Amino acid sequence: DVKVTQSSRYLVKRTGEKVFLECVQDMDHENMFWYRQDPGLGLRLIYFSYDVKMKEKGDIPEGYSVSREKKERFSLILESASTNQTSMYLCASLRGLVPTDTQYFGPGTRLTVL
Amino acid sequence: QKEVEQDPGPLSVPEGAIVSLNCTYSNSAFQYFMWYRQYSRKGPELLMYTYSSGNKEDGRFTAQVDKSSKYISLFIRDSQPSDSATYLCAMSLYNTDKLIFGTGTRLQVFP
Numbered sequence: 001d002v003k004v005t006q007s008s009r010y011l012v013k014r015t016g017e018k019v020f021l022e023c024v025q026d027m028d029h030e031n032m033f034w035y036r037q038d039p040g041l042g043l044r045l046i047y048f049s050y051d052v053k054m055k056e057k058g059d060i061p062e063g064y065s066v067s068r069e070k071k072e073r074f075s076l077i078l079e080s081a082s083t084n085q086t087s088m089y090l091c092a093s094l095r096g097l098v099p100t101d102t103q104y105f106g107p108g109t110r111l112t113v114l
Numbered sequence: 115q116k117e118v119e120q121d122p123g124p125l126s127v128p129e130g131a132i133v134s135l136n137c138t139y140s141n142s143a144f145q146y147f148m149w150y151r152q153y154s155r156k157g158p159e160l161l162m163y164t165y166s167s168g169n170k171e172d173g174r175f176t177a178q179v180d181k182s183s184k185y186i187s188l189f190i191r192d193s194q195p196s197d198s199a200t201y202l203c204a205m206s207l208y209n210t211d212k213l214i215f216g217t218g219t220r221l222q223v224f225p
Binding site: 031035045092105108 | 156216
């Protein structure tokens, strides 16, 4: 069974703080993704990575950066957290291409920025 | 206009009912159509996918794609309280690693 884990289920941070969200997958998948999920807006892609040290911007990259130093780990960084970044953050991984391979999601991190 | 539109619900039905969940889309180049189920406080999990037009059945679930109308559906027969979740449609182009998601429809099946 593929497992995608995220470092925290719930996180509360203050405006201006630097925030790190960690994601780890145990199935040697090449592709990893960060989404945010908001009511009425669904899942929106922030960044994705198709290999170590490679990254591509998604649809809403502003205010975020990412790091992928090892294949199994993909980190999302909020350089200076703002209240409009309060959201559910979901990490996903994928071996190859959809739909032959399945995009597996982690349980999510609910981030509140005060 | 969003690329994928999905009624957010909530949809509340009695146990045993047939449920119909739908999405419309605007990009005629989409080739693969997926349905994800997301339980409360969990990440989405893939339920089923279809390629191009047609139907696909898996147990109590049937996915239907009508490319001419740019409309996809998920039918749940004999719905159970354990089906209560948010259902997200997702679509992609041919051989890609990116998905476009609908906003999700929250379904509640009451005993």
